Amino acid sequence: MVAVVLAALTGGTETVQHLVATVLPGYALTTLKLVISVALGTLVIGAGTAWLVTMTQFPGRRWLEVALVLPLAFPAYVLAYAYTFVLDHPGIVQSTLRDVTGWGPRDYWFPEIRSEGGAALMLTFVLYPYVYLLARAAFLQQSGTAFVAARMLGRTHLGAFWSVSLPMARPAIAGGVLLAVMETIADYGTVAHFGVPTFATGIYTSWFSLADRAGAAQLALCLLSFALLLAVLERQSRGEARYHGAGRRHMSLQPERLTGWRAAAASMACALPVLLGFALPVVILVTMGIGSEQDLLNRRYTGFVRNSLTLASVSAVVTLAAAICIGFYQRMRPGRRSFGAAYVARLGYAVPGGVIAVGLLVPFAAFDNALDSFMRARFDISTGLLITGSMWLMVAAFMVRFLAAALGAYEGGQSTVHANMDAAARSLGQSPLGTLRKVHLPILTPSLLTALLIVFVDVMKELPATLILRPFNFDTLAVQAFRLASDERLEGAAVPSLVILAVGLLPVILICRQVGRRRG
Template sequence: MTETRPLAPHGRISRRHGGSWLLGTGAVLVAGACLLPMLAVLLAALTGGTDTLRHLAETVLPGYVATTLMLVGLVAAGTFALGVGAAWLVTMTRFPGVRVFEIALVLPMAFPAYVLAYAYTHLLDHPGLVQTALRAVTGWGPRDYWFPEIRSPGGAAAMLVLVLYPYVYLLARAAFMQQSAGAFLAARVLGASPWRAFWTVSLPMARPAIAGGVLLAVMETIADFGTVAYFSVQTFATGIYTSWFSMADRAAAAQLALCLLGFALLLAVLERIQRGRARFHHADRRHMAMPPAELAGLRAALAWVTCAVPVVLGFLLPVVILIVMGMGSEQNLLSSRYIGFVRNSVTLAAAAALLTLLAAICVGFYQRLRPGRVSAAAAHVARLGYAVPGGVIAVGLLVPFAALDNAVDAFMRARFDISTGLLVTGSIWLLVAAYMVRFLAAALGAYEGGQTTVHANMDAAARSLGQSPLGTLRRVHLPILTPSLLTALLIVFVDVMKELPATLIMRPFNFDTLAVQAHRLASDERLEGAAVPSLVIVAVGLLPVILICRQVGRRGR
C-alpha cells in the first residue's frame, strides 16, 4: 500500500486549511467516548469495596468463570472444526453443489444466537415436536428415556457455534484461496498424503486468519447475553444483568463487568499479537493457484453432507421452525404495538449507524491526514469497543452519567428548589452512544478498507488545486468510498437491531425494540409469539449477509 503524506506541509496542522484541527478534536473526542466506559467500570469496581468482591468470590464468581471458560472452549473448537473444514472443502475440492455451498455457508450469520435458541427449544424441549413424536411412537413416559438437554451449557455452545462459524469460514477460505500450490505440491511429492499435507502445510500457513476468526467468535461468545440468559446458563454476562437489576448492586455489577472487560481485552491483545507476528510469504513471485481435487462417489457424498449440515441446522431448519411458530402465534406484525417496536428498532439503528459512520470517518480520515502517535492512538482506542461486551459498556456509561444526573439534580434542588430528574440517564442518545462505542470498530474497518483504494496522489492533486482537508474529504474521498460507507452503515444498522444486553440495561422506559420484545416473550415461555419479532430481526440480518455472499461469489469465480 502506498504511504500517504499529510496534507499540510511540514506535518503542521494549519487552521487555514479548514478542518484539520476540527477532525483532530473530533477523533480525540471519539476515542475519549470509547475509553470512558472502561475507565468508569474500573473506577466503580475499585470504589465498590472488597466486601462485595469477597462475597462474589465465595458464591457465584467460580461458577461464572467455569461456565464462561467452558463456553469459550466449546465455541472455539466448534467454530474451528466447522469453519476450517467447510472452507477447505469448498476451496480445494470440487463436488456436486460446491458453488451453492460457497455462498450458503455464510447464511447462518443472519441469525442472532438467541433467536436460534428460541427455535431449537421449541423443537427439542420436552413438549417440543421431536420428543412428543418420540413418546408417541415408543409409548414411553417422561422418565423412560434420556434426551439431550437443550437448556444447558452444551446447548448454548451449539447455538453459538452455528451462528459464529462463518467468521472462521470466511477468513479461512480467503487464506486458502491466497495460498500458492507450491508448498502443498512439494509435500505431496515428498510422499505426504493429502490429509498430512493439509495438516502440516496448508493449515499452518492459514493459521493467522483462522486464529483471528476463532478469536472473533470467542469475543462474541463472552458478549452474548440472550442465549445464556434464556438457557439459564450462568456466565459473566448474566451475572452483570442480575446484579444490576435483580440485586440493585452496582458495585457487584461493576466488578463483574471489570472481570469480563479484562478477559475481553486479553483476547483482543492475543488477536493483535498473533495477527502481527504470524506471517507467511511465498518464496517466489509467481502465485500458482491450488488445483482443486475432484471428488466422486462416497467422498463427494461425505463432502456434501459436511457442508450441508451447518447450512441446514444454522439457517434452513430454524427459518422453517420460526415461520411455523409465527403462523401459530397471536402476534400481529401490523398492529400498532408491533409497528411501535419496529419504529423504535429502526430509529435506534439508523441513529446509531449514522453517528458511528461519522465517528469512523473522523477517526479514519484524521489518521490518514495526520499520521502520528495521536491519530494512531485514537484509532486503536476506537477499535477497543468491539472487544467490550454490550453489558460492560452499558454499566460503564450508566455509572458516570447517573452520578452526573444526581449531582445536577441535587444542585438544582439546593439552589432553585427544582428537580431536574434524569437528564441523560435513560435517554435514547446515551443508548445510541453505547452502540457507537460497541460497533465503531466494524464501521472503521469498512471505512479503512475502502480508504486504501484512494491513492495518495489524489490527495496531493486536491491540495495543489487549493482544497482544504474537509474539501478533499467531501469532494474526493466520500464519492469514491460510497460503497464502503454504505457497507459500514448496513453492518452497524443490523448489529444494533440484534443487540440485546445494552438495550435491555439502558433503554428508556416504555421504549422496547424487536429484540427486547422477542426476549420478553421467550422469557415468559411464549415461544410462538417470540418467533414474529425474531423473524423480522433475521430478515434484516440477511441484508449484510447478501452483500458478503456477493463478495464470496465474485472471489470464487
C-alpha cells in the same frame, strides 16, 4: 473502561468477598467452558468447510460455498428460541417420541437443550461463518507452489493441507476464532434463555434483580479483563512469525475432484451446518409465527419496529461519522496520536455490550443525579434524567461497541484512494475537509454504505446493552422477543425474531454476492 474500574474499586471488599465465595467461580468456569467449546466448534466447522469448498470439488460445492455464510444472519438467541420450541420436553420431537413409544417422561433420556452444551451449540452454529469467511479468503490467496512442492515430496492431499496450507492460513483462522470467542463472552440472550450462569447473565442479575451496582461493576471488570486477556494472548501466540508467499509467481490451487463416498461425505459435511444453522430454524420460526396470532401491524408492534429502526439508523449514522473522523484524521495526520486513537476505537469490539452499558450508565447517572440535586437546591427545578433517561446513551454505547466494524470497512475503502489524489486536491486549493467531501466520500460510497448496513444490523440484533440502557417504555424487537421467550411464549417470540432475521439477511446477502464473485 475507566468508569468500570472506578465503580468496581469503590464497591468495597465485602462485595468482592461475597462474589468470590458464591457466584464468581461458577461464572468463570461456565464462561471458560463456553469459550473453549465455541472456539473448537467454530474452528472445526469454519476451517473444515472452507478447506472443502476451496481445495476440493464435489456435488453442490458452488451453492454450498455461498450458503455456508447464511447462519451469520441469525442472532444466537433467536436460534435458541427455535430449537427450544422443537427439542424441549413439550416440543414436537419429544412429544412425538412419547406418542409413538408410549413412554412416560421418566422412561427415556433425551439431550437437554437448556444446558451449557445447548448454548455452545447455538453459538457455534451462528458464529462459525466468521472463521469460514476468513479461512476461505486465506486459502484462496495462497499460492499453490508450496502445496505442489509438498505433494512432490510425498505428502498426500490431506497431509499437504495439514503441513502447508493450514499453517499459512493460521493468522486468518485465529482472527476468526477470536471474533467468535468475543461474541461468545458478550452473548446474553442465549445463555439467559437456557439458564446458563455466565459473567454476562451475572452483570444483568446484579444490576436489576439484586440492585447491586458495585457487584455488577466488579463482574463487568472481570469480564472486561477476560476479553482483553484473550486478545493479548492471541496476539502473543503469533510471536515473531511471518507468512510470505512461496515464490514470486502466484499459482492458483487446483481443487481435487472427489468421487464416491468421499464426495458424498464432503457434501454432507458442508450442507449440515447450513441445514442446522439456517434452513431448519427458518422453517421452525415461520411455523411458530403462523400459530402465534401476533399482529405486526397493530400499534404496539409498529412501536417496536419504529424504535428499532430509529435506534439502529441513528446509531449507524453516528458510528459511521465517528469512523470517518478517525480514519481521515489518521490519513491526514499519520503519527502516534492518530494511530493511538484508531487503536483505542477498535477496543470497543472486544468489550461486551453489558460492560459498555455499565461503564456508561455509572458516570452519566451520577452526573444526572448531581445536576438534579444542584437545580433543586438553587432553583427548585427538577431536571430528571437528562442523559440516562434518553436514547442518546444507547447510541453512545453502540458507537463504542461497533465502531471497529465501521472503521474497518472505511479503512478498507480508503486504501484504494491513492495519496496522489489528496495532493492533487490540495494543490487545487481544497482544504482537508473539502478533499474529504469532494474526493474521498464519492469514491468511498460503496464502503460507506457497507459500514452503515453492518452497524445498522448489529444494533438491531444487540440485546444486553439495550436491556440495561433503554429508557422507560422504549422497547425494541430484540427486547420484545427476549421478554416473550422469558415468559415461555416462544411462538410469540418468533414474530419479532423473524423481523430481526429478515433485516440481518441484508448484509449477509451482500457478503454472499462477494463470495460468489471472488473465486481465485
